[in-house]
Amino acid sequence: MGDTGDMGTLRGQGDTGDTGDTGDIESCKLVRDRVTGQSLGYGFVNYVEAGDADRAIGALNGLKLQTKTIKVLWAHLGTPGDSWGHLGTPGTPGGCVCAQVCQYGRIITSRILVDQVTGVSRGVGFIRFDKRAEAEEAVRGLHGQKPLGAAEPITVKFANSPGPLSLLPRFSPLAIEAVPTLAGVGLGTPPGPGWCIFVYNLSPESDESVLWQLFGPFGAVTNVKVIRDLATNKCKGFGFVTMTNYEEAAVAIASLNGHRLGQRVLQVSFKTNKQHKP
């Protein structure tokens, strides 16, 4: 364990466990606007060991995340009115901003439903747009499309009329629903512990952190790897990401494929076995 290594982005779900390699995290919390649910651009991470928190500050303060530079410091040292850097893109973390969905309008929140017991994605997600017209456009544009690797087209429609527990009366909720059998049939069980995703067109300077940043918001990421040239140690232009849940992987692929990163346009798909090609 020599250098800093890579960090996943702060997860907004208050989940415990290892979201990075700077030490054991007891809890973390993303602070959101009470009304809109949108990230206010800062959050808190509780480490089990104070020394780990110290190391995290040293490793992460000033870190560039995509277009932002984050500030990391002891909570009690933060001054009110201090200008915080924004954590990631508006709407993340805690929900994914999907390039493919994004083009239809401003996304307020998004989430993927997960079985509480098994942790397996239920194949259903919700995206809330700022304007109803944007949601309508998204339904028109995305319904019936088949994400890469999916056996069946996805269903995209307005969410069912809210039940008694509805928290979202003000906006235009949009449901993206995968066919229930998606994970179980056709593609079968993952080839190994998770789904391996191939990412092409990374810049030579890319490192693992960019992959964590890109894929982390979509769900459980267990591994990322940037393939480098042994001689130059520069990225060869591609890498791999392993995600636990099929639907989250499929949404990540559908969203990030064609995503512009700097001057490049990413190509993202499930990994294929490159062996026998016609």
Add this chain to the structure above:
DNA sequence: TGCTATT
């Protein structure tokens, strides 16, 4: 148009 030589 590219799919993993570090566990």
